[in-house]
Amino acid sequence: MTNWPYPRFIAHRGAGKLAPENTLAAFRHGASFGYRMFEFDVKLSADGKPILMHDATLDRTTTGKGRVDALTLGELAALDAGGWHSPAYAGEPVPTLAAIARYTQANGFMVNIEIKPVPGIEYRTGAAVALDALSLWKGAGTPPLLSSFSEVALEAAHQVAPDLPRALLLDTLPADWLERLRRLECVALDANHRELDAAVIGAAHSAGFKVLCYTVNDRVRAANLLSWGLDGLITDAVDQIAPQS
Numbered sequence: 131m132t133n134w135p136y137p138r139f140i141a142h143r144g145a146g147k148l149a150p151e152n153t154l155a156a157f158r159h160g161a162s163f164g165y166r167m168f169e170f171d172v173k174l175s176a177d178g179k180p181i182l183m184h185d186a187t188l189d190r191t192t193t194g195k196g197r198v199d200a201l202t203l204g205e206l207a208a209l210d211a212g213g214w215h216s217p218a219y220a221g222e223p224v225p226t227l228a229a230i231a232r233y234t235q236a237n238g239f240m241v242n243i244e245i246k247p248v249p250g251i252e253y254r255t256g257a258a259v260a261l262d263a264l265s266l267w268k269g270a271g272t273p274p275l276l277s278s279f280s281e282v283a284l285e286a287a288h289q290v291a292p293d294l295p296r297a298l299l300l301d302t303l304p305a306d307w308l309e310r311l312r313r314l315e316c317v318a319l320d321a322n323h324r325e326l327d328a329a330v331i332g333a334a335h336s337a338g339f340k341v342l343c344y345t346v347n348d349r350v351r352a353a354n355l356l357s358w359g360l361d362g363l364i365t366d367a368v369d370q371i372a373p374q375s
């Protein structure tokens with residue numbers, strides 16, 4: 131990717147913790163603070179449809195119970211994904227990737243789709259999400275940036291949609307992190323911010339990769355990372371970290 135089209139400030143799970151994560155309400159809340167790019171987590175329903183959900187189980191963020199991939203899209207549609215957060219958001223549905231594609235493109239927003247498979251279906255999830263992203267963002271000005279901690283999911287995405295940009299998520303940096311990025315033909319490293327310093331960012335840039343990180347909620351830390359040349363900062367603190375600063 132020669133022209134990096136993405137803004138440096140990215141809202142985590144929609145609007146971090148201020149609204150129910152991974153719901154359309156969270157995106158609207160993040161947008162109200164000026165955010166123009168959103169990270170969110172995608173996995174598959176029992177019938178193979180990409181939906182937004184962080185955990186492998188429904189219990190923490192919905193009225194459902196058990197594994198996400200035990201319910202069909204129709205069954206997931208009956209759940210409340212907002213009431214757990216606060217009464218103001220009761221009744222908020224679990225969004226499909228298609229709904230998020232419509233909302234973000236209608237408003238000129240960019241996305242970072244984190245492919246987050248439930249354990250055991252990494253390849254299928256990577257392929258299905260990438261294929262859906264390819265068709266949903268066809269003709270959009272800026273492609274979605276795909277990312278995953280699962281190298282199997284990224285490999286699948288690479289195979290079915292080679293032209294969609296990919297970033298490898300790493301919570302700790304293994305010695306061969308640059309080789310991994312090259313092997314998956316990624317455009318970027320997306321690391322836990324604690325793993326980054328000026329030298330790591332410089333090494334990635336010298337090798338031709340952009341650098342993103344999660345989840346930075348402290349303004350001083352954000353300023354330091356950006357001063358070292360960070361390309362994308364994923365934050366919960368959409369009310370504290372101004373997206374244009």
Ligand code: G3P
Pocket residue numbers: 142169171184244277299344364
């Ligand atoms: O995509 C970056 C970040 O979201 C990874 O961590 O657990 O919040 O999905 P997590």
Ligand code: MG
Pocket residue numbers: 169170171244
């Ligand atoms: Mg995520």
